[in-house]
Each structure stands twice: as structure tokens, then as C-alpha cells.
Amino acid sequence: METTRNWLLPLLLATGQGALMWPGVGPDSPPGAPALFAVVAALAVETAALGWRRTAPVRALACTLGAAVLGSLAWPDGYLALGPLIALYSVAVRCPVPVTVRAVAAGVGVEWVLAGVLEGPRAALLSDMAIALGVYLLCAGLGEARRQWLAGRLTAARRLAGAEHTRRLAADQERRRLARELHDVSAHHLTSVVVTVDAAHRLQDSRPDLAAEALSFAERTGTETLTALQRLVGLLRDTDRPDHGPMSGRIEELVAGFGRLGRPVTARIPADLAGPSAEAIHGIVREALTNALRYAPGAACRVLVRRADGRLELTVENAPPRAASQAAGGLGAGRGVAGMRERAAAAGGELTAGPTREGGWRVRATLPDGAVPRRPQEPGWRRDVLREQRLADPALALAAMILPVSFALALTEDWSAAARRAALPALLLVCGLLALHALPLLWRRRAPWTVLGAVLATASLGPAAVTACHVPPRVAEFLVLGTLVETLAVYAVAGYGQGPGRTWPAPAAATLVTACAVTAMSCTDGSVGGEPVGPGGAVLLAFLLAVPLAPVFVAVWGAGLFVRRRRLRALAYDDFALATSMWQADRAAEAERQRLAATLRDAVLEHTRALVAAARRGDLAQVADTARAALAAMREMLHGLGGTAGDGEGPGGRLAPSPAVADLDALCGALRSGGRDVRVRGLAEAARELPPSVQVSVYRIVEAALGAGDLGPARVTLRRRRGTLRITVTGPARRRGPGRRAPAGAGRRG
Incomplete structure (x- = not known):
């Protein structure tokens, strides 16, 4: 199908050009043998180049320009150089704006040089050059408009692909997020209980008072953990993320809580931390201090948060573990550092962790500062984007200005030099009116109704200017060539005006004003074609002009509505597909939350309740065993959140990143x-x-x-x-079994 689309138009053009060379069909003087050979060669080059216009548009334009020069020089009267226009359209569709501008300049330059060689210093040269400029600008503008539409479609496709990718990974991402939440809520509480109770159990002979303190701490911490887990179970039914309030006080309370466990902890934190980065800092500090408590009990810790160049730099460092202390290894879920990295990455930062020279451990994270207001987008970027998006409108407006003027100049070729000199002021006035008439098209997308009103107003000014300046009738009739502008304005109202059902007055108004303006210009001297015309005759003439104009404007208006409907249908489909994908992602995440809530109630919560009950009974050994059992249940649950071994997962059931x-x-x-x-x-x-x-x-x-x-x-x-x-x-195709042949077309390309 794609091959047919690429070659159908070039072959049709070649067929049409070949038909013109048939005796009795084309011009009176068919090309001779040498010229015929040159024209056939030019057609072959043009057809081959246009066949590759979608994959190599710039090369296709260069080849078609060369073919146009060859064919026009060989057969000036009959060769139609349409290939460069089609190639220029492809360049505008598939290349950026600077390339399109250079392509227009190259095409217009070749056409001007060719016109100068063929026409010579004649009056027709200027009109031919103007027509070439207008046609090339029109093709470039249409191609740029098409490129904008395709770029929008590509952006929508990429957005939908991203939403589909998010939908496929929604359950996995929700599992990771819930794993971090569960780890943050329960891990450091239960680890603190295990470390404290073990220390009290070892020192109960020399320090019997520690047992009561450890039981009190276990009861208080277990109650807090139970409350936090129950709150987490309730929040699993809520899809909204928590608001980003001030976090400095919560981080200071967290650090003070670790200080109450008997370890020296120093902290220096700004007083206005807020936003996602502050929440990430809270989670990273909690995890880092929990790891320090687990693997280096009794060691001093330092927490430092400082600002630098719009970033937050977090450092959590602990000294080497004391020689006499016993680390509580094996209590974690094995994902502490990975969880901290994920939390930093989710906030738009990065994290590193590793040992220090002294034998301790240091965690460093760099995050964006949520308290610093973000700078708005640079207006220059918006100007560049808008300038590129609006290239089609200036190109169409310039083409609408140049084409009527060039045709008007072409119609003066048969005039004598004296007649042209006498009519020069009137010609300049008419050319100025035509340019002013097309100028509002620059804003046809942003204010289509205003543009239509301005176009009709300038069309009404034509008869007044002709009458006031005593413009000759044969010069005034050139203003009729500006009717192209009215059609573009009506199309803009149908395609971009608000309320497509309320745009029907546009073709009616254009028909009425255009018919009246043309009639007024024709009757400025009181006669039409040498015959006197009265008011009744003028009304009849306006009606007769409106009859053929009305179907034209209605057809243009209908084409605008049709294109608009197709565009809106495509956009509505994109929105529906995107909303459907997002809804499915929410449903997948909700299913994971419900599954986690059920598992959390059945596993970790039961052990935590048993821990609180054992602490209230004063059973120190049972508290330690229950806390370890709760940690083991949490670890098993966290590993279960990593998924089961299968496609897209790494060792141990951990989810591996998708291949790239x-x-x-x-x-x-x-x-x-x-x-x-x-x-x-x-x-x-x-x-x-x-x-x-x-x-x-x-x-x-x-x-x-x-x-x-x-x-x-x-x-x-x-x-x-x-x-x-x-x-x-x-590469070589797969070998087949004996007696089996490869199907036709099976080759070495995949």
C-alpha cells in the first residue's frame, strides 16, 4: 500500500505529460527528436525522484529541479514543471522549518533563472517570477500545515504509548511504592524493638533496670507501629497522594526518636523543607538511621541538609560500629539502599551510598529544592515554537497576496508601453488593495470571524477606492482576482471558528459581499460592457453573480467543516484511548492495594498485636521472638511484592527493568x-x-x-x-527439516 501511494502520483504526472507530447493533443509544435529524448529523460528523472519523495525529500526536490530545467529548455511550450512543487510539499511535510525555507529559496531561484533565460527582459518576466514565488509559498504553507498536523498526531501517539506503558507497569510500580511505604512504616520501629530488647536481655544480670525500660519501649513502639499499619491499611483504599505540607518538624522528631534510643545523633536541617523532596528526605533519613541502628548500634550519626544552587544536598553518615557492640544483621528485607535510590529518583534526584575511609557508612542524596519557586519557561522557547507553528499562515497569506498581483501583471502584457505607463498609478493602487485584502489571513486560525469581517470590509473598500481615484475599468477589474482571499477566510471560519453549527452565515455573507463588490466595481462609470446600467440592473447583476458564487463558498465551507470534523474525531479518539489507559492503570493499582491490605492484615498486623500483648505481660523473650517474627513476615511480604519469577523479573523474584x-x-x-x-x-x-x-x-x-x-x-x-x-x-534463514521447502519470499532480511 505504501509503495502504491509513493508511485501513483508520479506515474500519473508522467502519463499526463506524455499525453501532451502526442500529436494533436498538446501544443501545436511537438518536440523534435533531440528535444523528445531530453523530455523523456527529464520525465524519467522526475518520476524516479518523486517516487522517493517520502524517504529523501530534499534529494527528490534537487532532482526534480534539474529535470524541470532540462525539460523546460528542451520543450519550453509544453513541459509542465509540476514535480518541484510536489517535492517541495514533501520537504515541508517531513523536514524542519529552516530546511523548508532553504528549499523554497532554491526552488524560486531556479524558477526565476529559468524564466529569465526563457522569457528574456520582457514585461511577462515580472509576472512569471511573481507567480512562481506565490505558488512555491502556497505549496510550502500547505506542507507546513500538514507537518503540524502529523506532529500533533505523533505527539498524541507517543503520549498514548507512554500511557500504555504506564498501564502495563501500573501494578508493578504500585507494588514498589507500597513496599516502600510498608518498609518505612514498620521496619525501623520493629528493628528498634529487636535491638533494644536484645540489649536488655544480654545485660539483664548487670542492668536489671533495662528490662523494664525495654518492655515499656516495646509496648510504646509496638502500639505506634500497630496504629501506623492500621492507618496504612485504611489509606490503601484512597488513591489520592498525601499533600506536601511542611516536613522539617517531622524530620526533627524522627531524628530525636533515634536519639532517645541511646545513640548520639546530630542534625542540621533547614526550617522550611516542603514538597516531594522533603518527603523523600524524611524517608531516606529514616531508612539510613534504621540501617545504622541495625548494623552499627551505638555509633554516632550525623544528618545534614543544606541548600546549594536550587538543590537540596542530604548527607547521613554514621561512625564505625563499636567493637563491643553486636550488630543485628539479617533483620532487614535486603532492599534498604535500593528503596532509598527509588525514593530519590521519584523526587527527581539521585542517591549514592557507600563506606567511609574510617569504616563507617555515608548516604548522600541530591534533590530539587521544592521551596525554591520554579522559573517559568523561557519566552524565547515559546516564540520559536509559535513561529514554527505559524509558518503556514504567513505562507498562505503571502501566496494570496502575490498570486492576484502576478495575474494582474500578466494581463497587462498585451498593453502598449504608453498604456502601461499611463495606468501605472492605478495599477499600484490596485496591487496595494489586493495586498491589504489578503493581510488579515495572517490571523485566520486565532480569530477566524474577525479575519472574515476584515476581508469583507477590505473587499467593500475596493469600489470606493476605484470611484474616488477614478481608476480605469480595465484596471479596476483586477480586484476581482482577490476572491481567492474570501474563500480562504470562509474555510478558516468553518475549520477554526467556535461552534461549527453556527458558522453557516460565513458563506452567505461572503457571497453577498463579493457579489455586491464585484457589481459595484463593474458599474463605477454607470455602464457594463458599454451598456448603461441603472439600479435595477445592478441588483439583477449582483443576483446573477451570487448564483455561481454561492455554491463555491458553500463547497469551501463544507470542506472546512469536513476537515474539522475529522480532526476533532481523531483528537477525541486520542483522548478516549488515553483516558481508558489511565483508568485501567488505576484499576490495576487499586487491585494491588487491596491485595496488600488483605496480606497486611493477615500477617504483619497479627504479629504486631502479639508483640504489644507480650510487652504488657512483661515477657521479654516473647517480645523479642514476636518482633523477629513480625520482621520476618514483613520481609516475606516485601519479597512477595516483588512479584513471582517470570518474564520481566530478575533473580529472586525482583522486578527487572524492561529491556531497551x-x-x-x-x-x-x-x-x-x-x-x-x-x-x-x-x-x-x-x-x-x-x-x-x-x-x-x-x-x-x-x-x-x-x-x-x-x-x-x-x-x-x-x-x-x-x-x-x-x-x-x-543472516541465514533457519534450516528446515528434510522434505520441507522454505516458503516463497523467505529470505535473509527480517
């Missing part, structure tokens, strides 16, 4: 280590700024293509050009 284009190098390396020669080219360029869903698709396609081939050498080539990624996998 950059992972193709590792895939090919694994195949090479297995004895198969596999090479990949164009990886760096192809991996740049691709949506996640597209990257996964590219990886799966290459993986399947390599698996479908034999164990011989294979080559993977990724080529990216103008928003299209071409994947080529070459």
Missing part, C-alpha cells in the same frame, strides 16, 4: 559468547530519545529476528531518519 535499545549490545554480546557472530550498528543514534514502549518493541523485534535465524553470522542495522527507525536484521 541499549540492551541490544548485551544481547549480541551474549550471542557472541555462545559462538555466534552477531554485530549491531547504529545503536547510539537509535537509542536517543525513544519512548520506553518503542524501545521495548525494538528490542523484542531484534530478539525475535535473531532467534528465527540459523546459528550463522548475523548483522543488525538500526537507521534513524526523520522520526522513522528502520530495523534490518540480515
Whole structure:
């Protein structure tokens, strides 16, 4: 289908041009033998170039311009150089604005030079040059409008692909988020209970008073944990995220709570931390201090948060563990550092963790400062975007200005030099009126009704100016050429005006005003065609003009409504698909929340209640055992949140990231280590700024293509050009069993 679309138009143009060369069909003087050979060669080059206009538009334009020069020089009277216009349209559709501007300049320059060679210094040269400029601008404007629409469609497709990717990963992301919440709520509380009770149990002979303090701490902490877990179960039914209130006080309370456990903790925190970054800091500090309590009990800790260049820099550092202390290893879920990194990344920052030279541990995170107001987007960026989006409107407006003027100049070719000199002031006035008439089209999308009113008003000024300046009738009739502007204004009202059902007055008003204006210009001297015309005759003439004009304006208005309806239907489909994907993502996340709530009630909450009951009974050993059992249940639950082993998961049931284009190098390396020669080219360029869903698709396609081939050498080539990624996998086909033949078309390209 794509091949048919590429070659159908070039072949039709070549057929039409070939028909013009048939004796008796085209011009009176068909080309001779040498000229015929040159014209056929030009047609062949033009057809081949236009066949590749979608993949190589700039080269197609260059080839068609060369073919136009060759064909026009060989057969000036009959060769139609339409190929450059089609190629320019393709350039405007598929290339950025600077390339389109240079293409227009190149095309107009070639046309002007060719017109100068063929026409010579004649009066017709200026009109031919103006017509060439107007037609090229019109093609560029239409192509730019098409490019804007395709860019919008591509953006919508990428947004939908991102939503689909989010929908597929919604359950996994919700599991990770809930795992962080559960870990933050229960881990450091239960770990503190285990560490405190174990210390009291070991020192109960020398420090019997510690047992009572440990039981009191276990009861208080277990009650807090039970309350927090019950609150978490209730929040699992709420899909809204918590608001981002001030967090400095909560972070200071957290640090003070660890200080009450007997470890020296110093902190320096700004007083106005707020936003997602502050919440991330709270979770990172809690996890880092919990790890310090678990693996370096009794060691001094330091918490520092400072601002620098609109960023928050967090440092949590603990000294080496004391030699006599006993670390409570094995109590965690094994995802503390990973959880901190995920929390920092979710806030738009990054985190590093590692040992210090002294043997301690240091966690550093850099996060955006939520208290610093973000700067608005630079207005220059918006100006560039709007300038690029509005290129189509200036191009169409200039074409609407130039084409009537150029046709008016072309109609004066048969005049004598004296007549042209005498009519020069009137010609300049008419050209100025035509340019003023088309000027409002610059705002046709932003204010279509205002543009239509301005166009009709300037059309009404024509008869008044003709009468006031005593413009000759044969010059005044050139104002009729500005009717093209009215059609563009009516189309703009139908395509961009508010309330498509209320745009029907536009064609009626355009028909009435245009018919009256043309009639008034024709009757400025009281006669039409040398015959006197009275008021009744003028009304009849206006009615006769309105009869053929009305279907034209109604057809243009209907075309605008049709295009508008198609555009709105496509946008509505995108919105519906996006909303459906987001709804499905919410449902998947809700299912994970309900599953976690049930598991949380059945596992961790029961052990926490038993811990509180044992603390109230004064059973120190039972408190330690129950706290360890609660931690074990939490660990098992956290591992369960990582999913079951399967596709897309790493070792131990942990969810692995989806494969990307950059992972193709590792895939090919694994195949090479297995004895198969596999090479990949164009990886760096192809991996740049691709949506996640597209990257996964590219990886799966290459993986399947390599698996479908034999164990011989294979080559993977990724080529990216103008928003299209071409994947080529070459290699031997898979061997088939005896007596079976490969189907026709089975080859070495995947």
C-alpha cells in the first residue's frame, strides 16, 4: 500500500505529460527528436525522484529541479514543471522549518533563472517570477500545515504509548511504592524493638533496670507501629497522594526518636523543607538511621541538609560500629539502599551510598529544592515554537497576496508601453488593495470571524477606492482576482471558528459581499460592457453573480467543516484511548492495594498485636521472638511484592527493568559468547530519545529476528531518519527439516 501511494502520483504526472507530447493533443509544435529524448529523460528523472519523495525529500526536490530545467529548455511550450512543487510539499511535510525555507529559496531561484533565460527582459518576466514565488509559498504553507498536523498526531501517539506503558507497569510500580511505604512504616520501629530488647536481655544480670525500660519501649513502639499499619491499611483504599505540607518538624522528631534510643545523633536541617523532596528526605533519613541502628548500634550519626544552587544536598553518615557492640544483621528485607535510590529518583534526584575511609557508612542524596519557586519557561522557547507553528499562515497569506498581483501583471502584457505607463498609478493602487485584502489571513486560525469581517470590509473598500481615484475599468477589474482571499477566510471560519453549527452565515455573507463588490466595481462609470446600467440592473447583476458564487463558498465551507470534523474525531479518539489507559492503570493499582491490605492484615498486623500483648505481660523473650517474627513476615511480604519469577523479573523474584535499545549490545554480546557472530550498528543514534514502549518493541523485534535465524553470522542495522527507525536484521534463514521447502519470499532480511 505504501509503495502504491509513493508511485501513483508520479506515474500519473508522467502519463499526463506524455499525453501532451502526442500529436494533436498538446501544443501545436511537438518536440523534435533531440528535444523528445531530453523530455523523456527529464520525465524519467522526475518520476524516479518523486517516487522517493517520502524517504529523501530534499534529494527528490534537487532532482526534480534539474529535470524541470532540462525539460523546460528542451520543450519550453509544453513541459509542465509540476514535480518541484510536489517535492517541495514533501520537504515541508517531513523536514524542519529552516530546511523548508532553504528549499523554497532554491526552488524560486531556479524558477526565476529559468524564466529569465526563457522569457528574456520582457514585461511577462515580472509576472512569471511573481507567480512562481506565490505558488512555491502556497505549496510550502500547505506542507507546513500538514507537518503540524502529523506532529500533533505523533505527539498524541507517543503520549498514548507512554500511557500504555504506564498501564502495563501500573501494578508493578504500585507494588514498589507500597513496599516502600510498608518498609518505612514498620521496619525501623520493629528493628528498634529487636535491638533494644536484645540489649536488655544480654545485660539483664548487670542492668536489671533495662528490662523494664525495654518492655515499656516495646509496648510504646509496638502500639505506634500497630496504629501506623492500621492507618496504612485504611489509606490503601484512597488513591489520592498525601499533600506536601511542611516536613522539617517531622524530620526533627524522627531524628530525636533515634536519639532517645541511646545513640548520639546530630542534625542540621533547614526550617522550611516542603514538597516531594522533603518527603523523600524524611524517608531516606529514616531508612539510613534504621540501617545504622541495625548494623552499627551505638555509633554516632550525623544528618545534614543544606541548600546549594536550587538543590537540596542530604548527607547521613554514621561512625564505625563499636567493637563491643553486636550488630543485628539479617533483620532487614535486603532492599534498604535500593528503596532509598527509588525514593530519590521519584523526587527527581539521585542517591549514592557507600563506606567511609574510617569504616563507617555515608548516604548522600541530591534533590530539587521544592521551596525554591520554579522559573517559568523561557519566552524565547515559546516564540520559536509559535513561529514554527505559524509558518503556514504567513505562507498562505503571502501566496494570496502575490498570486492576484502576478495575474494582474500578466494581463497587462498585451498593453502598449504608453498604456502601461499611463495606468501605472492605478495599477499600484490596485496591487496595494489586493495586498491589504489578503493581510488579515495572517490571523485566520486565532480569530477566524474577525479575519472574515476584515476581508469583507477590505473587499467593500475596493469600489470606493476605484470611484474616488477614478481608476480605469480595465484596471479596476483586477480586484476581482482577490476572491481567492474570501474563500480562504470562509474555510478558516468553518475549520477554526467556535461552534461549527453556527458558522453557516460565513458563506452567505461572503457571497453577498463579493457579489455586491464585484457589481459595484463593474458599474463605477454607470455602464457594463458599454451598456448603461441603472439600479435595477445592478441588483439583477449582483443576483446573477451570487448564483455561481454561492455554491463555491458553500463547497469551501463544507470542506472546512469536513476537515474539522475529522480532526476533532481523531483528537477525541486520542483522548478516549488515553483516558481508558489511565483508568485501567488505576484499576490495576487499586487491585494491588487491596491485595496488600488483605496480606497486611493477615500477617504483619497479627504479629504486631502479639508483640504489644507480650510487652504488657512483661515477657521479654516473647517480645523479642514476636518482633523477629513480625520482621520476618514483613520481609516475606516485601519479597512477595516483588512479584513471582517470570518474564520481566530478575533473580529472586525482583522486578527487572524492561529491556531497551541499549540492551541490544548485551544481547549480541551474549550471542557472541555462545559462538555466534552477531554485530549491531547504529545503536547510539537509535537509542536517543525513544519512548520506553518503542524501545521495548525494538528490542523484542531484534530478539525475535535473531532467534528465527540459523546459528550463522548475523548483522543488525538500526537507521534513524526523520522520526522513522528502520530495523534490518540480515543472516541465514533457519534450516528446515528434510522434505520441507522454505516458503516463497523467505529470505535473509527480517
